[in-house]
Structures are given as structure tokens and as C-alpha cells.
Amino acid sequence: MKNFYLMLAYFCVCTVFSCHAQSIIPGKEWKDTEGNPINAHGGGVLFHNGTYYWYGEYKGEHTYRSPGVDWDCYRTDAGGVSCYSSKDLYNWKFEGVVLEPDTVNPHSDIHPTMVIERPKVIYNDKTGKFVMWMHIDNYNYWKAAAGVAVSDSPTGKFTYLGSMHPNGQISRDMTLFKDDDGKAYHIYSSEGNATLYISLLTDDYLNHSGTYTRNFPDKFREAPAIFKRNGKYYMVTSGCSGWDPNEAEYAVAESVLGPWKAVDNPCRGKDADKTFYGQSTFVLPVAGKKDGYIMMFDKWNKTDLIDSRYIWLPIVFNGDIPTIPWMEAWSLEDMGLRLFGKK
Ligand code: GAL
Numbered sequence: 001m002k003n004f005y006l007m008l009a010y011f012c013v014c015t016v017f018s019c020h021a022q023s024i025i026p027g028k029e030w031k032d033t034e035g036n037p038i039n040a041h042g043g044g045v046l047f048h049n050g051t052y053y054w055y056g057e058y059k060g061e062h063t064y065r066s067p068g069v070d071w072d073c074y075r076t077d078a079g080g081v082s083c084y085s086s087k088d089l090y091n092w093k094f095e096g097v098v099l100e101p102d103t104v105n106p107h108s109d110i111h112p113t114m115v116i117e118r119p120k121v122i123y124n125d126k127t128g129k130f131v132m133w134m135h136i137d138n139y140n141y142w143k144a145a146a147g148v149a150v151s152d153s154p155t156g157k158f159t160y161l162g163s164m165h166p167n168g169q170i171s172r173d174m175t176l177f178k179d180d181d182g183k184a185y186h187i188y189s190s191e192g193n194a195t196l197y198i199s200l201l202t203d204d205y206l207n208h209s210g211t212y213t214r215n216f217p218d219k220f221r222e223a224p225a226i227f228k229r230n231g232k233y234y235m236v237t238s239g240c241s242g243w244d245p246n247e248a249e250y251a252v253a254e255s256v257l258g259p260w261k262a263v264d265n266p267c268r269g270k271d272a273d274k275t276f277y278g279q280s281t282f283v284l285p286v287a288g289k290k291d292g293y294i295m296m297f298d299k300w301n302k303t304d305l306i307d308s309r310y311i312w313l314p315i316v317f318n319g320d321i322p323t324i325p326w327m328e329a330w331s332l333e334d335m336g337l338r339l340f341g342k343k
Contacts, residue, residue, distance in 0.1 A: 021090040023331040026311040044120035044282040058082040059306040066139045074302040077112035081119040098156030120176040131205040136163045144170035166208045173222040227283035236280045243302035245274040269326030278311040
């Protein structure tokens with residue numbers, strides 16, 4: 001009974017004054033600073049001038065199956081790409097839909113009838129532009145292209161420039177990786193999702209340079225997420241089973257372009273063989289913190305995609321071996337990660 005009154009008091013206080021989150025609860029509904037569920041799926045995070053920007057798929061309210069498609073093709077209308085900002089990684093302010101869908105031109109890549117997935121944004125120090133790449137598809141996922149957009153500010157609006165089949169091949173699940181030397185790479189599932197391409201972008205990040213490698217041929221890896229630690233590159237991927245979960249795998253390399261060596265499932269604990277019912281999307285390096293890496297997974301709810309949740313977990317290193325142990329709730333302080341190096 002006492003607990004009930006405590007919870008009631010907490011609820012009342014939180015309703016009247018907006019509550020300040022101080023922990024991350026994987027898989028639980030995560031609300032923004034206005035009290036609305038965060039709608040930024042398949043996303044990635046950019047750290048720029050002391051602020052984190054979380055970009056993701058802005059799912060529509062209504063989930064339906066694409067008509068005439070014989071696989072589990074659940075979708076919502078493409079709502080564009082959203083952005084949330086935060087200084088502490090717990091409390092996120094909605095900055096709006098920073099790449100808006102084109103509701104006027106029915107032939108546009110970003111019309112609501114299309115698919116806009118896995119957007120990622122990096123900053124180009126030379127041009128001063130924020131560059132977004134994303135997976136562009138049509139209702140049955142046959143277009144399989146990579147789209148690019150650009151903005152002068154991290155909170156947009158982004159201008160859509162167009163889509164392409166990079167290096168003459170299809171492109172679906174994807175991420176971006178910007179290395180310490182300023183070179184940036186587009187990593188995408190290609191050749192019918194069978195092979196993962198890693199492609200060096202041009203200096204302005206708006207095109208492919210022509211330098212690329214084919215990785216894990218015929219292994220059907222998706223949902224790539226890359227990070228660098230102590231000069232080594234790590235990549236977490238999922239298998240290929242649509243919205244349904246499967247076992248994750250990590251790989252290591254001495255160079256971003258490879259060769260990559262697949263190692264093991266990094267997940268530990270209950271449901272580790274199903275990636276805790278999640279799928280990788282991004283690894284977020286905690287600014288200024290050595291060994292502070294957060295693994296971001298989506299927990300898809302295929303029949304109500306807007307209610308898909310986020311599973312964020314710290315990556316724990318044993319020497320050079322990354323593991324991702326399940327945790328019900330955690331905070332950066334618990335994990336010994338102190339933001340911006342503060343005590
Ligand atoms: C998954 C992919 C998701 C989405 C889904 C559609 O394999 O990782 O981003 O495209 O398929 O079924």
C-alpha cells in the first residue's frame with residue numbers, strides 16, 4: 001500500500017512538473033521533454049558542439065501491410081526524418097521533422113507512399129554542411145536505393161538531393177561512419193541483401209568516391225552499426241529476417257574498408273540469442289569518455305510500428321572483446337561513464 005501511495009505521488013508530481021529522466025530503461029516507452037513518445041526509429045546520433053542530435057524514422061500512426069506483397073511487409077506512411085536534441089542522453093527535446101515528406105509530388109522518393117528508413121547524419125568540417133543518408137524504397141522494397149539530403153543546421157530543414165544505386169548496386173539497410181581523419185563511409189546491405197558494401201564517400205560526403213569493398217559475401221547481414229576503439233574498428237550487424245528479431249554478430253577490422261573478421265554474438269543474458277528482441281541501428285560514442293559506447297537497438301513492433309521501442313545498452317569491454325549484457329535499467333554514472341569527463 002505504501003508503495004502504491006509513493007507511486008501515485010510520483011505520478012502526480014511528474015504530471016504537474018515535467019520529470020527529468022536520470023536513467024535509461026531499455027524497451028520501455030521513452031518520452032520526450034514534452035511527454036510524447038519519442039518517434040525516431042532506425043536512427044543514429046550526431047554529437048555536435050556539446051549537443052547530441054538523435055535522427056530517426058518518423059513513423060505514421062497507422063500501420064498496414066503493403067497490398068499485394070506476399071511477405072510480412074508491414075509499414076506506415078513515410079513521415080520523414082525526425083530530430084531530438086539532448087545534452088545528457090536521457091532527456092530529449094523534439095526538434096521537429098527535419099526532413100519533411102513531399103506530399104505534393106507523387107513521384108518523389110520521399111512521398112508518404114514510399115519508405116524512408118535508417119537515416120544517419122554526419123557533419124562535414126570542410127563544407128560546414130550536415131549530410132543525411134537514408135534508405136529509400138517503394139512500397140514493396142524493390143527500389144532499394146540510397147537517398148541523400150543536406151542542411152546548414154543540425155535541426156534542418158534538410159533539402160533532399162535525390163537517390164542512387166551506389167557503385168551500381170542496390171542499397172537497403174545502412175549506416176554512416178566518419179573516421180578521425182574526416183573520411184566518411186556509407187555501409188549498406190547490397191546484392192539482394194546478401195553482401196555488405198563499405199563505400200568511401202567523396203570529400204563533400206554527397207557522393208560515392210568509387211572506392212568500396214564487398215564484405216561478408218552471401219552472409220545476408222543487415223542493420224550495420226560501426227564504431228572505433230583503440231584504433232580497431234568494430235561492426236555489429238543483424239541477420240536478415242525483416243521486422244522479426246534474430247541473433248546479432250560483431251566483426252572486427254584494422255581498417256574500415258576491411259578485411260572484416262566475423263567473431264561472435266556480443267549480447268549476453270536473457271534473450272541474447274534474439275538480440276533481446278531488438279535489432280542494431282547505431283553505436284553512440286559518449287563524448288569525451290574513453291570506452292563509453294552505447295549500443296542502440298530498435299525493438300520493432302511490426303503491427304504497430306510507431307510503438308516500436310528503443311533498447312539502449314552500454315557496451316562492456318573485456319580487453320578487446322565487446323559484450324552487451326542485458327540490463328533492466330542503467331545510468332551513465334552506474335556504468336562509470338561520466339559525461340564530458342565531469343566528476
Ligand atoms: C528489416 C530492416 C528494417 C526494415 C524491415 C522491413 O530487415 O532491418 O530496417 O527495412 O526489414 O521489413
